[in-house]
Amino acid sequence: MEKDTKSDVPTTQEKKVTERREASQWAVAWRRFKRNKAGLAGLFIVLFFVFIAITSPWLAPYPPRSYQSLYEGDAGQSPSLKHPFGTSNSGLDVYSEVLHGTLGDMYVGVGATAIAVIIGIVIGAAAGYSRGGLSDVLLMLSQIFYTIPLLPLILLAARVFLILVAQGFGLTLIMLLLGVFGWSTIAFIVRGEILRVRELEYIQASRALGASRSRIIFRHIVPNILTPVIVTATLLIAGNILTEVVISFLGFGDVNTSTWGLTIQEGVAYIRTQWWVCIFPGLATLFAVLGFNLVGDGLSDALNPRLRD
Amino acid sequence: MAGLTKYIIRRVLFMIPVFLGVSILTFGITNAAGDPISLIRQGLKSAPPQVIEALRVYYHLDQPVYIRYLYWLWDILHLNLGVSVSGTSVIDKIGPWTLTTLELQIPSLLLAVLIGVPLGVYSARHQYSKRDVTVTTFALFGYSMPTFWLGLIMIIVFSLYLGWLPSAGAAGITHYWWGSQFGDAIAHLIMPLLVLTYVELATFVRLMRGNMLQTLREDYILAARASGLKEGTVIYKHALRNAITPIVTIMGLSFGSALAGAPGLETTFSWPGLGYEFVVATYSLDIPMIVGLTVVITIMLMIANLITDLVYGLIDPRVRLS
Numbered sequence: 143m144e145k146d147t148k149s150d151v152p153t154t155q156e157k158k159v160t161e162r163r164e165a166s167q168w169a170v171a172w173r174r175f176k177r178n179k180a181g182l183a184g185l186f187i188v189l190f191f192v193f194i195a196i197t198s199p200w201l202a203p204y205p206p207r208s209y210q211s212l213y214e215g216d217a218g219q220s221p222s223l224k225h226p227f228g229t230s231n232s233g234l235d236v237y238s239e240v241l242h243g244t245l246g247d248m249y250v251g252v253g254a255t256a257i258a259v260i261i262g263i264v265i266g267a268a269a270g271y272s273r274g275g276l277s278d279v280l281l282m283l284s285q286i287f288y289t290i291p292l293l294p295l296i297l298l299a300a301r302v303f304l305i306l307v308a309q310g311f312g313l314t315l316i317m318l319l320l321g322v323f324g325w326s327t328i329a330f331i332v333r334g335e336i337l338r339v340r341e342l343e344y345i346q347a348s349r350a351l352g353a354s355r356s357r358i359i360f361r362h363i364v365p366n367i368l369t370p371v372i373v374t375a376t377l378l379i380a381g382n383i384l385t386e387v388v389i390s391f392l393g394f395g396d397v398n399t400s401t402w403g404l405t406i407q408e409g410v411a412y413i414r415t416q417w418w419v420c421i422f423p424g425l426a427t428l429f430a431v432l433g434f435n436l437v438g439d440g441l442s443d444a445l446n447p448r449l450r451d
Numbered sequence: 452m453a454g455l456t457k458y459i460i461r462r463v464l465f466m467i468p469v470f471l472g473v474s475i476l477t478f479g480i481t482n483a484a485g486d487p488i489s490l491i492r493q494g495l496k497s498a499p500p501q502v503i504e505a506l507r508v509y510y511h512l513d514q515p516v517y518i519r520y521l522y523w524l525w526d527i528l529h530l531n532l533g534v535s536v537s538g539t540s541v542i543d544k545i546g547p548w549t550l551t552t553l554e555l556q557i558p559s560l561l562l563a564v565l566i567g568v569p570l571g572v573y574s575a576r577h578q579y580s581k582r583d584v585t586v587t588t589f590a591l592f593g594y595s596m597p598t599f600w601l602g603l604i605m606i607i608v609f610s611l612y613l614g615w616l617p618s619a620g621a622a623g624i625t626h627y628w629w630g631s632q633f634g635d636a637i638a639h640l641i642m643p644l645l646v647l648t649y650v651e652l653a654t655f656v657r658l659m660r661g662n663m664l665q666t667l668r669e670d671y672i673l674a675a676r677a678s679g680l681k682e683g684t685v686i687y688k689h690a691l692r693n694a695i696t697p698i699v700t701i702m703g704l705s706f707g708s709a710l711a712g713a714p715g716l717e718t719t720f721s722w723p724g725l726g727y728e729f730v731v732a733t734y735s736l737d738i739p740m741i742v743g744l745t746v747v748i749t750i751m752l753m754i755a756n757l758i759t760d761l762v763y764g765l766i767d768p769r770v771r772l773s
Binding site: 282298302384431 | 468476480591595599606607611707714715718726729733741745
């Protein structure tokens with residue numbers, strides 16, 4: 143098959159050629175992604191937030207959850223040079239909180255997605271490969287996790303387990319909960335792709351040509367699954383960040399770690415006079431989520447062969 | 452039609468494991484909180500030990516976990532949801548809350564579909580034009596917005612600065628508009644409704660635009676155009692019909708999750724619906740109320756999913772055959 147399209151390449155170099163073509167597939171995707179201005183803008187936003195998250199301990203003028211401004215007599219101040227985003231009524235420097243919150247929320251968003259992707263791939267692949275009983279049970283399990291009222295159960299679990307869990311692990315607990323409850327979409331995609339791809343003619347052809355099982359899996363099936371999983375995972379990060387912000391806004395998150403939602407929650411009581419406490423963490427959430435959504439959309443366009451022209 | 456009946460039976464049977472799954476999760480999580488009696492006792496520290504012992508027997512706490520689960524499940528199946536920690540019957544409370552939630556969710560979902568679907572089609576027909584970019588950006592912001600935060604901004608602007616609309620509750624004692632109860636209800640509804648509609652609308656616009664773009668690339672659309680059909684006929688008779696089916700699924704899903712999934716928004720507006728009350732009950736670890744709310748939310752969610760699947764099966768014959 144490969145020789146048909148590139149007949150000038152001798153057979154002995156066939157392996158090398160396939161490798162090069164595989165690399166160029168990603169290069170094509172990157173070229174297509176680059177042309178998409180919205181996706182590129184999203185990538186810059188995401189990189190910006192990643193940069194902030196990594197450097198927040200050095201960038202932020204105040205340590206996390208520090209009420210120091212209160213003692214400096216700056217509580218409830220509107221945005222100024224000293225406090226770019228103002229201070230809360232209890233003396234939090236909102237600018238520092240937003241910077242520290244970036245780390246917290248990126249940690250939850252990315253970490254929870256990683257957990258969900260791992261669980262989703264394992265369960266989805268097992269459901270796709272196995273036949274009969276196991277496949278049905280795994281499919282049923284995915285359906286249950288797809289149908290359950292997610293947010294209420296996560297809120298309940300966060301409330302109950304945060305009482306039990308030792309201090310300092312609150313944010314990790316939220317991350318675990320989001321990951322453990324949120325894998326069903328990935329599992330469906332992986333299962334669906336495996337079922338679809340494994341019956342395709344080119345897979346049968348390569349099987350007929352004597353390709354080994356592992357070659358089929360890693361050469362043909364994995365790249366097929368990878369594309370939709372990457373797209374879904376990017377969008378899932380956005381969703382997980384949003385959910386974390388809601389959880390901590392409602393007061394079910396970790397009250398000892400800076401997150402955007404927690405800062406918003408502290409501002410609500412004084413929203414009439416001190417709007418900045420609620421506005422800036424919300425803006426940070428909006429743009430971080432927007433960035434991941436843009437990247438997800440851009441990737442989905444770039445990696446979708448049907449839209450290739 | 453035999454296929455459809457079988458399909459319905461299969462979908463209904465599927466609800467059983469889902470319900471059991473949710474019930475086990477809820478039971479497990481609430482029990483992980485520790486001894487419910489001691490949780491309640493924090494409020495009534497002076498209770499004598501005989502009373503505590505009587506309570507333990509009454510709530511079957513002297514039995515092993517799986518027996519307790521069966522007792523618990525039995526009560527739920529008889530809609531015996533018990534008495535909340537505050538002393539009121541759970542089932543009596545949940546009824547009005549459900550209505551309040553639906554009063555907000557149903558209009559917003561309808562509005563979102565009615566506005567979102569045409570916007571998505573419009574956007575797809577003018578792909579990459581300025582109008583498309585405007586619509587897509589508008590949708591993208593809605594999609595990326597924390598709902599409750601948009602609600603807070605609305606409250607700052609319309610309640611605190613302009614003073615036009617009430618910021619909390621579903622109804623007030625001082626009737627807000629024209630002194631009538633109905634006007635008052637509308638005045639309270641407007642802000643949460645607008646916020647929720649915007650956020651839901653965004654999903655429909657994105658989905659509809661994407662589906663439409665894909666459908667318009669299909670060969671049968673090319674064939675329809677080549678055979679000289681009017682553009683309007685091609686779009687609305689041939690393309691739209693195919694592109695709109697996933698909307699039904701998303702409608703059902705967002706309705707299902709909306710029953711439970713707007714705790715943030717409902718809390719922001721102190722909207723006395725299921726989401727807000729779930730937050731209140733969970734915060735105070737009012738276990739009978741939490742369980743009652745979870746059960747009601749799950750049942751409604753499953754019914755919403757069932758209806759979605761049935762509608763889907765009706766409009767897309769391929770589904771019920773597979």
